[in-house]
Amino acid sequence: MTPRVRFAPSPTGYLSIGNVRTALFNWIFARHEGGKFLLRIEDTDKERSKKEYEESIIDGLTWLGIDWDEEPERQSDRLAIYEKYLKRLLDEGRAYFCFCTPDELEAERQAQLSQGLQPKYGGRCRSIPKEEAARRAEKESHVIRFKMPSHTVSFTDLVRGKVTFDLDLMGDIIIAKGLDAPLYNFAVVIDDEEMAITHVIRGEDHLSNTPKQIAMQEVLGFKTPVYAHLPLILGPDKKKLSKRYLDASLKDFKERGYLPEAMLNFMVLLGWHPTVDKEIVSMDEAVKDFNFKKVQKSGAVFNQEKLEWLNAYYLKNLPADVLAKQIAPFIPPEWVKDEKKFKEVVDLEKERLRHLPDLKELAGFFFALPDYQPSLLIWKGAPKSVIADNLSFVANVVRGIPNHERWSRDAIEKYIMSVAAEKGRGEVLWPLRVALSGKDASPGPVEILYILGKEESLRRIETALGKLDLLQ
């Protein structure tokens, strides 16, 4: 049978990194097995679910290239299905209406807690006759509880091995707030069966939900899928990653200029590693190589520095024209007017980028010379007169680059470097570079000269000479 897996986020917030990683592992597993990857929107929480979040989930997955194989299901569209099973459970006496108030429940809970007991529902409404309960349910507010069996449940988790729970500790859990209002643990069981899910791959935070779900599967006569609980992604405090420590939603990373390739590579390495020891892993390789044996059991701290490094890596290895398109949304639109120039700037600066928008800070001088202190032109205490002479000399050389020589990087380098060799590299190159860029840190003067062009370069050197005159 071909495996069918699902990613089942609830649209109650933007897609978090933890969730995306779960989606990614499901997707990789499906692709590895030649199975199906499905998407199911778990929007049973009517108060918190929002269409906007649902869209952002779709957008996020699409951005990463995680594609699904069938039309996404939405739990709110499947209410009739849940109702059918709810009625069946009620009829068979495997579930019952409960009329206890939240206050009563809370009191019971506190009492149990103070005695050091596992808090669980005592079963007060279990014994209400079915007919009476049905009658009361028509006007009294109620919930529907599942009659939890009291045996032990074991299952073999693909990453953790055999795990055993005692159902007796769970109590009769609430599976619906009403016939038309199913709750998570119940809806999941129904959907996984109806959608013929074979493997449930999800975060470890769901481990203790698994026995409850298996108990319902057994009562309903469903088959139990194979489970794989992934280690959690942790914050720097080693607790489940939360908004507290970083903007942990995929949307935030996208907006801060991370590349999908970097995000994917980073996430696939959180809790999994390829057979051969390496850090740069493409999704093709991950799909080919995926194996649950290589999935880590313990939580992985989100390593921001490594993400930065990966992002920088992918940034500098992207072809300039592709990169230029990606950067365009983050920078002033006028920079892109001269497409050729922009591409050259991107190509030159890309090894300095850690995020897409970094170009804005790094490359502004190509489009407008920033103001700078005249003293910046001075190389390591060299006399002002020497600096000025060198700059004038370079200006003449630049002006005189013969017309038959193409304005090429190589030609410029030939002329400039011969001047530098003669008069001292630092004494020539530093002031030249500052004159051209107005900055203490930038790419080399030859590269800037080439991109700026003869005319603009000369103008900037004149400006520098003017500044030097002002200097004491």
Add this chain to the structure above:
RNA sequence: GGCCCUAUCGUCUAGUGGCUAGGACAGCGCCCUCUCACGGCGUAAACAGGGGUUCGACUCCCCUUGGGGCUACCA
């Protein structure tokens, strides 16, 4: 508190009874170099503790300790 999961450098990890415990990020140093960045080289840094099993344990078992998750009319 109860239940469950878990434990190798700061972090991500390799390791499946015998290794000088390897790699990567971050750190530090050096080289390249007008600066920044890239790149290259090097360095520091870990098997939580205690019992077993075994000729031999990072590897297997148990306990302790630490960390985490769950314990909702959220998912």
